[in-house]
Structures are given as C-alpha cells and as structure tokens.
Amino acid sequence: MKLLDSLVTQAAGIAAIRRDIHAHPELCFQEVRTADVIASKLTEWGIPIHRGLGRTGVVGIVKNGTSERAVGLRADMDALPMQEFNTFAHASQHAGRMHACGHDGHTAMLLGAAQHLARHRNFDGTVYLIFQPAEEGGGGAREMIQDGLFERFPMEAVFGMHNWPGSQVGRFAVSAGPVMASSNEFKIRIRGKGSHAALPHNGIDPVPIACQLVQAYQTIISRNKKPVDAGVISVTMIHAGEATNVVPDSCELQGTVRTFTTEVLDMIERRMRQIAEHLCAAHDATCEFEFVRNYPPTINSPAEAAFAREVMESIVGAQNVEVQEPTMGAEDFAYMLQAKPGAYCFIANGEGDHREIGHGGGPCTLHNPSYDFNDDLIPLGATYWVRLAEAWLARERP
Structure with missing residues (x-):
C-alpha cells in the first residue's frame, strides 16, 4: 500500500x-x-x-x-x-x-x-x-x-x-x-366504506384490497419488467383501522421503488397506478395514488x-x-x-x-x-x- x-x-x-x-x-x-x-x-x-x-x-x-x-x-x-x-x-x-x-x-x-x-x-x-x-x-x-x-x-x-x-x-x-439505484416513494390511500366488523356486507373493506395490491405489485417485477433489468417495489407501511370490531373507511400503503434506469421506473410507476385504480374499482372502492421521485x-x-x-x-x-x-x-x-x-x-x-x-x-x-x-x-x-x-x-x- x-x-x-x-x-x-x-x-x-x-x-x-x-x-x-x-x-x-x-x-x-x-x-x-x-x-x-x-x-x-x-x-x-x-x-x-x-x-x-x-x-x-x-x-x-x-x-x-x-x-x-x-x-x-x-x-x-x-x-x-x-x-x-x-x-x-x-x-x-x-x-x-x-x-x-x-x-x-x-x-x-x-x-x-x-x-x-x-x-x-x-x-x-x-x-x-x-x-x-x-x-x-x-x-x-x-x-x-x-x-x-x-x-x-x-x-x-x-x-x-x-x-x-x-x-x-x-x-x-x-x-x-x-x-x-434511483430512490422513489409512493403513498396510496384506498377509500372504502366503514361498517361493523360483524356485518362486513354493509361496507367496502379496504384491508383485503390492500392485501391484494401488495401481492399484485410483485407481478410488475416478475411479469412486466424484463428479467435482465433491475427493479424493487417494497411496501413498507400499511395503516388501517382503530378498533378490532370496525371495518375502517380507508387503508394507506407506503413504500419505495428502486431502479437503475428511468425507463424501468416509468413503467413501474405507470403499472402501479393502473393496478391500484383498477383493483379498487373492481371492489367498488376508490384510491388516491401519489408517486414521488427522489434521487436518480x-x-x-x-x-x-x-x-x-x-x-x-x-x-x-x-x-x-x-x-x-x-x-x-x-x-x-x-x-x-x-x-x-x-x-x-x-x-x-x-x-x-x-x-x-x-x-x-x-x-x-x-x-x-x-x-x-x-x-x-x-x-x-x-x-x-x-x-x-x-x-x-x-x-x-x-
């Protein structure tokens, strides 16, 4: 040395x-x-x-x-x-x-x-x-x-x-x-309809929608992204509810996305928004989708x-x-x-x-x-x- x-x-x-x-x-x-x-x-x-x-x-x-x-x-x-x-x-x-x-x-x-x-x-x-x-x-x-x-x-x-x-x-x-990698953040608020937990048919439960969304996002990595390209979607926070016997009105998901190219990032953001909006619509819920690009x-x-x-x-x-x-x-x-x-x-x-x-x-x-x-x-x-x-x-x- x-x-x-x-x-x-x-x-x-x-x-x-x-x-x-x-x-x-x-x-x-x-x-x-x-x-x-x-x-x-x-x-x-x-x-x-x-x-x-x-x-x-x-x-x-x-x-x-x-x-x-x-x-x-x-x-x-x-x-x-x-x-x-x-x-x-x-x-x-x-x-x-x-x-x-x-x-x-x-x-x-x-x-x-x-x-x-x-x-x-x-x-x-x-x-x-x-x-x-x-x-x-x-x-x-x-x-x-x-x-x-x-x-x-x-x-x-x-x-x-x-x-x-x-x-x-x-x-x-x-x-x-x-x-x-690039560093990016997302926040998704799923809006359903609250109800008594013993009578879930009277509401629109955002929690199972959120669970489906977490799983669906991994198909972007495995099925929409080229296998030779690098990309990560990590849902790191889920917040919903205040009582065990109440179906909440909303559920919020947050997390990060990492990629090495803008092209992969563009695709991931587009697909995340599409899946969130369409999955919520399929369950008669709505969503607010935020995606913030931090470091390239x-x-x-x-x-x-x-x-x-x-x-x-x-x-x-x-x-x-x-x-x-x-x-x-x-x-x-x-x-x-x-x-x-x-x-x-x-x-x-x-x-x-x-x-x-x-x-x-x-x-x-x-x-x-x-x-x-x-x-x-x-x-x-x-x-x-x-x-x-x-x-x-x-x-x-x-």
Whole structure:
C-alpha cells in the first residue's frame, strides 16, 4: 500500500476532527457547526473558501500554477435521525442524531487531502473541495447545483467516495455504469366504506384490497419488467383501522421503488397506478395514488471510472480494486453525475473490529446504531483523493 507519508503523519489529527464531528452530528441542512469546523480548518491551512451553496455547503479552492483545468472532489457532511447505541468517548452527544453512515469519515478523508494539497501543491490547476450537506434525503447535491456550484466553480469532472463495511480495509471498488439505484416513494390511500366488523356486507373493506395490491405489485417485477433489468417495489407501511370490531373507511400503503434506469421506473410507476385504480374499482372502492421521485440512479461515466481505477491500483495494487457491485441503495451524488462526468467509488471499512470498547452490540453496517467509521481509512482515502487530483490535472485533456 503506497500511502503518502504526510498523510500518515497527520492522520491522528484528522481523526480527532472526525471524532469531534461524530460527537456533534447535525441533520439535513442543519450542518452549521460541522461547516464551521470545516471552514476553520481550510482557512487555517490557507485554502480560500466559499460558503452557503445548498444552505450550509462549503467549497474549498486549492490552486497552483497557471492552468485553467479543474477537478472536483466531494464529501457529504450530514448525520441521520437515529439514536446511537455506542457509548465510547466520541459517541453522539445529541439524542436522536448519529453519524451512522460515515459522513464524518468522508469529511475527514477530504480534509486530510485538503491539508496535503495546500502544503505541497504538486499540480497545475485547481482542485475544488466540495463539502455537501443533506445527502440523507435532503438532496443537498441538487441544492448546491441549483445554487450555481458548477457555474461558480467550473470543473471538468467530479468524484465521490463512500465507505463500505464488510470488506477488508485496503480495498476499493469502482465500475462504469449504474452503481446505485434511483430512490422513489409512493403513498396510496384506498377509500372504502366503514361498517361493523360483524356485518362486513354493509361496507367496502379496504384491508383485503390492500392485501391484494401488495401481492399484485410483485407481478410488475416478475411479469412486466424484463428479467435482465433491475427493479424493487417494497411496501413498507400499511395503516388501517382503530378498533378490532370496525371495518375502517380507508387503508394507506407506503413504500419505495428502486431502479437503475428511468425507463424501468416509468413503467413501474405507470403499472402501479393502473393496478391500484383498477383493483379498487373492481371492489367498488376508490384510491388516491401519489408517486414521488427522489434521487436518480448514480451512473459512473466509463472514462472517469477507468481513470479512478488506475489511481486506486497505483496505491493498493490491482488485486485490491474490486468490481463495484451495484446496490439498490441511493445516493444524491447522482445529481452531480448528471451534470458532470465522474465516478463514485467505495472504500472498504472493515468488519467492525476497529470499534473501541463501548460500541453497541450490533454489526458495524451502514445506518446501524452500532456503526462507527474506521479511522484507518483516513490516510488511505486522503491519499486516493490527492493522487486522483494530481493525476487528473497532469494528464492531457481528452
């Protein structure tokens, strides 16, 4: 493993920043303290900053030489609205908030790279350090773009990275094409006619209609979607009734849909609406159908994914750079990849053995109350960011 010596030396200091951020988690668009910490460190290292894009976003600007070329590196800052089970010293100090996805670590890796880039400036051009708010459902990437991210800071490409538990530290994964799915939500309210539960013939029971609808939706996946295409429909909430002897007037279903392409998503939304409306009509009921498209699929551009792979291989060897298995999880870096070429990669976070005494009893998986980012990744992830930026700005423009 070819780590930059300066990043190994400064890793403990960056880890201390990471743990401070972990202890003070902030939710979507509330990352004021986190942004203050980032801005303070960048300023201390002589890096000009711009604040306010996407409300709480921070952009650091590291320039050297005369080239007008530029590349963007992105990290997310926000935490999740969940209670932490860990009790070690840097556990969350705020009930109901936790860095359970490692965004504190993503921020730390980019800060480590920022410190090195500012001190050494072994490149000709500009590196934009993008610290993004509100990845966890708020669409912070979209908000930064709408606020002029790519107009104010023109860059040729943009790159992102996420820690990935369950794989041995020292490994990366990157591939071209879809690597994370679109995220979409639906809400269906079936309206029937309430009655006494002992006299169901006097009403229109929405509950068995809902049960049929849940089953019918799976035929979209098995019979309407091509078998080679990926798609998920999950009904995750059903709410109906208030008493055991009353047939309710209505029943509400909610859930999520995930796909890798807009074409499959279009088909799924259309068929879900048709089935809901026609099934309800067949039972003399009515329905209200809502479908909200949140994040688009995260699709790596081929040239940039191949470039990122070359950089990874130069650091950890080809045998430690894996094919990136697509996941049905979603990521709002997708918005940046819609606007610019780039690649989103995974960096292995280990199995959880790195956690200190006082960690929760659960596994060290993403969105788990016993999760903690692995600080051993800081010099590795920062080395990747530095080498990626240097190599991008050194190569001939395509």
